[in-house]
Amino acid sequence: MVESSFAEIKDEIIETRHYLHQHPELSDQEVETSRFITEYLLNIGYRIITPVGLKTGVIAEIGEGKPVVGLRSDIDALPIKEATELPYSSENEGVMHACGHDFHMASLLGAARVLKEKEADLVGTVRLIFQPAEETHVGAQEVEEAGGIEGVDAIIGFHNKPDLATGEIGILPGGLMAAVDQFKVTFKGVGTHAAMPQFGKDPIIALAGTVSAVQTIVSRNEDPQKTAVVSITHIEGGSTWNVLPENAWFEGTVRTFDKQARQVAKERFYKVIEGQAASFGVDVEIEWIEGPNVVDNDPKLTEIVSEETQKHLQLVKPTPSNAGEDFAYFSQKIPSVFAFVGSNGNSDWHHSDLRVDDEGLLVGAKWYYYTALRLLSELKTTGYVRIIGVNSK
Ligand code: NI
Numbered sequence: 348m349v350e351s352s353f354a355e356i357k358d359e360i361i362e363t364r365h366y367l368h369q370h371p372e373l374s375d376q377e378v379e380t381s382r383f384i385t386e387y388l389l390n391i392g393y394r395i396i397t398p399v400g401l402k403t404g405v406i407a408e409i410g411e412g413k414p415v416v417g418l419r420s421d422i423d424a425l426p427i428k429e430a431t432e433l434p435y436s437s438e439n440e441g442v443m444h445a446c447g448h449d450f451h452m453a454s455l456l457g458a459a460r461v462l463k464e465k466e467a468d469l470v471g472t473v474r475l476i477f478q479p480a481e482e483t484h485v486g487a488q489e490v491e492e493a494g495g496i497e498g499v500d501a502i503i504g505f506h507n508k509p510d511l512a513t514g515e516i517g518i519l520p521g522g523l524m525a526a527v528d529q530f531k532v533t534f535k536g537v538g539t540h541a542a543m544p545q546f547g548k549d550p551i552i553a554l555a556g557t558v559s560a561v562q563t564i565v566s567r568n569e570d571p572q573k574t575a576v577v578s579i580t581h582i583e584g585g586s587t588w589n590v591l592p593e594n595a596w597f598e599g600t601v602r603t604f605d606k607q608a609r610q611v612a613k614e615r616f617y618k619v620i621e622g623q624a625a626s627f628g629v630d631v632e633i634e635w636i637e638g639p640n641v642v643d644n645d646p647k648l649t650e651i652v653s654e655e656t657q658k659h660l661q662l663v664k665p666t667p668s669n670a671g672e673d674f675a676y677f678s679q680k681i682p683s684v685f686a687f688v689g690s691n692g693n694s695d696w697h698h699s700d701l702r703v704d705d706e707g708l709l710v711g712a713k714w715y716y717y718t719a720l721r722l723l724s725e726l727k728t729t730g731y732v733r734i735i736g737v738n739s740k
Pocket residue numbers: 446447448481506696
């Protein structure tokens with residue numbers, strides 16, 4: 348019966364995604380997207396409860412009382428010029444849904460439709476959280492600070508996964524997506540004529556040595572059983588061929604899944620770089636920006652969600668991704684499960700030619716729907732509450 352409801356809305360979900368794809372908006376600027384979602388949900392009978400403090404994004408509810416299960420989708424796009432040549436390509440020049448958040452929105456709106464049909468069966472409240480600004484990693488916190496997750500007992504979300512086949516859903520307990528740290532390092536020396544290096548202090552030689560030296564953090568300091576990656580992605584220094592510059596800098600990122608590995612990486616990073624700078628007699632400034640934490644799936648909740656998923660859909664064990672996700676912010680506060688939904692893409696996230704498979708939308712919608720119902724009844728009967736911190740890594 349429910350399956351036929353999904354079959355009936357399939358075309359509409361696809362159309363909805365194409366519309367959203369055509370009208371992408373950058374992080375914290377999702378004004379039209381939010382308006383579209385609000386109207387859509389009002390039309391099908393949802394209560395819109397978006398807090399006034401939340402400038403973009405939409406929060407809506409259906410059902411009554413406790414427990415409350417949160418279903419989250421992100422809504423923002425990227426500053427990328429679309430190169431898919433799809434008939435529904437972005438109409439907003441230089442902005443593209445290159446991470447497939449349009450896929451997530453359309454799936455959640457589809458689930459919302461079927462949940463509305465089954466409203467009488469709900470043993471609690473389902474809260475839809477259309478979160479802004481995932482790409483800039485501030486949206487989850489914006490939602491929380493505005494009061495958007497108050498009272499939520501458990502929360503789920505997913506990201507489409509281009510390297511999973513359509514139909515597959517990947518779930519595992521613990522870390523699914525990495526903790527993200529970002530750094531910028533500036534070596535400050537003394538500029539001089541290239542022919543007379545003895546009169547200066549060369550920041551380029553210090554930088555060059557450091558680029559290799561920081562790779563020993565992963566190979567020599569981290570536990571080989573734990574994942575860590577250090578990538579330097581951008582280097583600048585100097586402006587011409589015959590002058591040694593005063594400054595040179597690089598930036599990049601560290602990805603880890605384990606709290607201790609994250610700590611080791613940071614500590615060793617500072618030590619290695621300060622040591623390198625001292626040995627070359629230059630000063631150094633290190634900026635370290637902590638990004639999202641690990642997306643950490645609650646083990647008990649994951650077991651329940653996996654069991655339910657398997658009844659209706661094709662559950663697979665995914666490879667964790669070294670990319671970050673600010674859903675981690677929710678997963679630190681509320682028992683949560685994050686999943687990967689196969690989108691059978693031609694390239695990876697953030698590529699200008701990324702095309703995702705529309706057939707996967709229904710899988711995402713069903714996952715939201717079945718999981719929401721199961722968690723409501725589970726929470727109603729067992730009242731399971733996670734002790735925050737037990738599972739934190
Ligand atoms: Ni994304």
